[in-house]
Amino acid sequence: MVAFSIGFGWVPASAQIDLSGSWAPRMHEDWFERGPGRDFVDYTGLPLTDEARAKALTWLPTVYAMQERQCLQLSPYVTAFEPQGMRIWSEMEDGRVVAWKVGGTPEHAPFTIWMDGRPEPSPNEPYSFAAFSTGVWEGDTLTVTTTHLKGGTLRRAIGTPSSDLATITAHFTRHDDLLTVTTIEEDPIYLAEPWIVSRTWQLDPRGGGGVNPCFPKTEIPRLEDSGIVPHYLPGQNPDADFMAKTYNIPQEAVLGYPETLYPEYRKKLKDTYKAPLQCGRYCCGWLGFQGGPDSAPGLSCIVGGTGKLSIPPPPADKPKPTR
Secondary structure (H helix, E strand, O other), rough: EEEEOOOOOOEEEEOOOOOOEEEEEOOOOOOHHOOOOOOOOOOOOOOOOHHHHHEEEEEEOOHHHHHHHOOOOOHHHHHHOOOOOOOEEEEEEOOEEEEEEEEEEOOOOOOOEEEOOOOOOOOOOOOOOOOOOOOOOOEEEEEEEEOOEEEEOOOOOOOEEEEOOEEEEEEEEEOOOOEEEEEEEEEOEOOOOOEEEEEEEOOOOOOOOOOOOOOOOOOOOOOOOOOOOOOOOOOOOOOOHHHHHHHHHOOHOOOHHHHHOOOOOHHHHOOOOOOOOOOOOOOOHHHOOOOHHHHHOOOOOOOOOOOOOOOOOOOOOOOOOOO
């Protein structure tokens, strides 16, 4: 970074922020998404088109047992839905950053954010799992435009699709040891309106290294050399009404209609929605995800329909945690 002197001080010539380092996910609010994962037909928070909804409802999770799909990668920004951390580093020429590199995971390829002003490739250029990204600084925020995305899924493990016509605008903003990445995805095929996601990571000096390799292997013998592609036929997905039955959530909200994304939708449900009387799964949120009360001291969870705070008893072979 070039600098010049004024009086007795040094002033940077630009406002670029150093994004390099290992970043660990902070999952206190989105642990369900990034940890155990959503229910198979949970499209809440997605502005899906009718085409996307129809395709998602044919998806069967055992499709990932097919050898040719076990190591198939997703969008570079699927990291927002993973439990893994993120590593970022710079590439420099003549003392200036020409690119930022964002490391990969088994689910997404490493990708490059070019900072040298190079033009976007032709639409006829090959599309890769790393896509094509360019970045510019807007104050202390790095704004990234990503094109040439391969078709994939919007979220992991629920089959909601994205097309190769999708584009993503991402904003990387660092606040001391916290990094917030906000993405805005637009897709003329599968999204009825822009889809916005914001996630936060924390700088981790002990962060991990490279990507674990993926080795495809037959997991379900009947799929080997059979030509079978696991799927549901239209109208035959047994999980289509799971969310409605389990949580009393209206089916239109479950299936990702754009109207349901907005706060005004709550007013529509005010006189009809009734919360379940008792929680039956993932009742302790982040606390339960971590493995029990002794792993997150000071936290409590709400169970049942009483609204009372309660903490599950510790296992018999462990001492009661001190609070």
